[in-house]
Amino acid sequence: MERVYIFDTTLRDGEQSPGASMSVEQKLEIAKLLKNIGVDIIEAGFPISSPKQFEAVQQISEKVRGPVIAGLARALQKDIDACYEALKNAEKKRIHTFIATSDIHLKYKLKKSKEEVLKQAVEAVKYAKSLVDDVEFSAEDATRSDWGYLKDIYEAVIEAGATTLNIPDTVGYTVPEEFAKLIEYLKQHLSLNDKVVLSVHCHNDLGLATANTLSALKAGARQAEVSVNGIGERAGNASFEEVVMAIKTRKDYFDMYTNIKTEEIYPLSKTVVTFTGIPVQPNKAIVGENAFAHEAGIHQDGVIKHNMTYEIMTPQSVGRQKSMLVLGRHSGKHGLKVRLQELGYDISDKDFNKIYKKFLEIADKKKQVFDDDLIAIVEGEMNVMPEVYTLEYFSVVTGNSVIPTATVKLKKNNKTCQDASTGDGPVDAVYKAIEKITGVEIRLISYSINAITQGKDALGSVSISVEKDNRLYRGYGVATDVIEASVLALLNAINRILHNNKVENLNNNKGVAS
Numbered sequence: 001m002e003r004v005y006i007f008d009t010t011l012r013d014g015e016q017s018p019g020a021s022m023s024v025e026q027k028l029e030i031a032k033l034l035k036n037i038g039v040d041i042i043e044a045g046f047p048i049s050s051p052k053q054f055e056a057v058q059q060i061s062e063k064v065r066g067p068v069i070a071g072l073a074r075a076l077q078k079d080i081d082a083c084y085e086a087l088k089n090a091e092k093k094r095i096h097t098f099i100a101t102s103d104i105h106l107k108y109k110l111k112k113s114k115e116e117v118l119k120q121a122v123e124a125v126k127y128a129k130s131l132v133d134d135v136e137f138s139a140e141d142a143t144r145s146d147w148g149y150l151k152d153i154y155e156a157v158i159e160a161g162a163t164t165l166n167i168p169d170t171v172g173y174t175v176p177e178e179f180a181k182l183i184e185y186l187k188q189h190l191s192l193n194d195k196v197v198l199s200v201h202c203h204n205d206l207g208l209a210t211a212n213t214l215s216a217l218k219a220g221a222r223q224a225e226v227s228v229n230g231i232g233e234r235a236g237n238a239s240f241e242e243v244v245m246a247i248k249t250r251k252d253y254f255d256m257y258t259n260i261k262t263e264e265i266y267p268l269s270k271t272v273v274t275f276t277g278i279p280v281q282p283n284k285a286i287v288g289e290n291a292f293a294h295e296a297g298i299h300q301d302g303v304i305k306h307n308m309t310y311e312i313m314t315p316q317s318v319g320r321q322k323s324m325l326v327l328g329r330h331s332g333k334h335g336l337k338v339r340l341q342e343l344g345y346d347i348s349d350k351d352f353n354k355i356y357k358k359f360l361e362i363a364d365k366k367k368q369v370f371d372d373d374l375i376a377i378v379e380g381e382m383n384v385m386p387e388v389y390t391l392e393y394f395s396v397v398t399g400n401s402v403i404p405t406a407t408v409k410l411k412k413n414n415k416t417c418q419d420a421s422t423g424d425g426p427v428d429a430v431y432k433a434i435e436k437i438t439g440v441e442i443r444l445i446s447y448s449i450n451a452i453t454q455g456k457d458a459l460g461s462v463s464i465s466v467e468k469d470n471r472l473y474r475g476y477g478v479a480t481d482v483i484e485a486s487v488l489a490l491l492n493a494i495n496r497i498l499h500n501n502k503v504e505n506l507n508n509n510k511g512v513a514s
Contacts, residue, residue: 001257004247005223006240007041007199008034010272011056012072013237014227015045020276027056030228031064033271037264041068041094041223048073048082057083061090068092068134075099075124084131095128096166097121098138101145101153118153122160129161136164138201143167143174147182151189158190164197164223165190169212172205172235176215183219199223202238204230209238214246218254228272229280229287241265241286241318249313266319286318331363336374345378362459365480373459376478388498389438389491392416396483398426406430408487410437427486434487440494442466442473449482462489468497 011027014020022030027044034042042064044057061069069090073079075097087093099110099121106112112120121137128135137157139150154165167186169179183198192198200216200223202209213224230239244260251257269287273280282290292315307314315321333356340347340355347355358377363369393409406429409418419436423429427447435441445465462485464475473496477488 001251001255002222004217004256004258005040005197005199006038006244006258006260007043007070007201007223007225008039008227008240009043009201009225009237010034010227010231010240011060012043012045013201013225013233014229014231014272015276016233017231017236017276017278020231020278022275024052024056024059026275028059028063030268030271030275031060033264033268035064035066036261037268038259038261039067040259041070043070043072043096043225045086046072047086048079054082054086057086058089061087061093065091068094070094070096070136073097073124073128075120077124077127080124080128080131084128087132092134093132094134094136094164095132096136096138097124097128098140098166098168099124100140101150102141103146104144105141114149118156121153122156125157125160125162134164135162136166136199137162138166138168140168141170143169143179143182144171147185150182151186154186154190158192158196163195164199166199166201166223166225167216167221168201168225169203169209170201172203172209174202174212175206175208176211179212180215180219183216183221187220197223199225201225203233204235204237207235209236210242210246213238213243214254217247217256229269229278229284231272231276231278239285241269245286245313245318248317262317263319268319291315292320331369340374340378347378362480366459376459376461387491388412388495391484391487391491393418394430394433394484394487396426396430398429404429406433408433408437410434410491426483430483430487431490434490434494438494438498440468440497442468442490442493442497445472447486449485460485462486464489464493466490466493466497471500473497473500 011030015022031042031044042060044060045053047054047057057071069087069092071083071087073083073095080095080097083095087095099117100106101117106114106117110117125135125137139145139153142150167182186198198221200213200221202212209230217224224238224243226240226243227237228240230236244258244262247254247256247258248262266287269280280288282288285291292311336356336359337352355377359369362373362377389410389412392411395407396404398404403422404426405420405422406426407418407420408430409416417437419433421429421432421436423432443466445467447464449460449462451460459478459480460482462477462482466473466475473493475489475493477485477492479485479488
């Protein structure tokens with residue numbers, strides 16, 4: 001297999017994302033992580049652009065050993081001088097110089113002829129080569145440039161001493177097949193040797209940066225310029241993690257490899273998010289929160305039986321702990337049962353069916369059912385005594401200028417009973433209505449409510465203690481609506497009272513018969 005060199009531009013192009021500026025200390029920390037993960041070339045910054053950029057490149061050059069440290073410079077002597085000064089203490093240093101080559105850039109931005117630009121490119125590469133051995137040249141906006149002119153300028157900079165030729169898709173304009181043909185054209189028409197590497201730097205304006213990069217590598221490029229989480233100008237750059245994992249996962253197709261320790265990808269991604277403040281979208285490949293998450297029952301069942309049914313790589317291979325079975329309205333019984341077992345519950349089939357029914361009720365109200373939700377559901381369902389009364393319906397009218405009024409409908413032995421009442425508050429009103437329907441009058445000793453999961457749609461748990469005939473009974477209810485949870489808690493307590501009375505009556509009758 002052939003090696004692909006990973007050129008990371010997170011600290012240069014990535015930092016150019018709006019709002020992504022990092023401190024010198026943060027850039028140094030990321031550079032150390034890039035070294036540890038096995039990046040070949042770290043583009044540390046654009047030294048002439050600001051004093052902080054210069055300082056960051058200088059610090060990284062002095063303190064990060066192993067990878068090549070690159071600095072960016074326009075095809076101008078002052079840029080190249082600043083770049084060299086920042087890089088001079090690097091163990092391995094590269095000056096990366098560039099100039100635009102497309103007709104639109106020549107006409108409107110540079111206001112120069114093709115001949116003038118070619119001459120400037122050659123002079124810049126020669127000057128950079130007089131300072132360092134490793135020089136990279138980029139023809140900015142290459143994919144909108146005339147191919148014949150690209151060939152001429154690349155051939156000229158090879159003769160001037162460039163050892164890496166970068167073909168940037170600066171504005172994310174090309175498509176995979178077209179880009180591959182450009183790489184093939186340049187390979188055929190340039191005097192390349194073993195010391196000259198073709199590189200590609202793709203932007204994501206059409207969402208094709210990773211695809212274009214991979215297509216170019218397949219066509220013969222051997223350096224990929226990427227950024228962590230795909231951050232960069234406008235829509236970003238080719239994603240470090242996507243390019244690396246595509247090569248690793250489909251080595252059968254690419255017949256290539258990188259030296260990246262892929263198990264460090266996720267921690268690196270999280271650090272970049274922390275330092276830049278730019279979050280990763282949930283469905284982002286490799287590092288998104290949903291990348292190894294499964295909610296559909298069919299998918300969960302398959303992954304439980306064998307992870308490769310719905311995963312083409314393991315989460316551990318990119319530094320994540322495990323796949324995640326997301327429990328929601330699309331989940332099946334198998335996924336729920338496995339998660340309950342992981343939480344330590346050994347539940348009979350009969351009890352499981354009750355829990356699954358309650359789970360579906362909650363899942364219809366919430367986007368995601370969390371572990372705390374499951375624990376609450378299990379505790380609620382397993383603690384319920386044989387139900388005499390069940391809730392059919394309740395309605396509450398309340399406010400700061402109306403008397404709270406509740407209407408409640410309960411079911412008992414396939415018959416429904418309904419009544420209404422007022423109270424000091426919505427909970428007091430529903431409790432009085434329930435007492436009227438059941439004929440069970442209680443004294444409320446304690447009432448507590450807790451949000452047991454995160455988010456605005458969190459489950460609320462209500463625990464109550466009530467007194468009846470000088471005995472204390474507990475009630476417990478869980479729902480996304482706190483008044484509903486309060487109703488369920490009282491019904492739980494009343495059902496315990498009625499069950500206890502029934503048991504005592506049976507025991508008393510047995511005593512009389514004997």
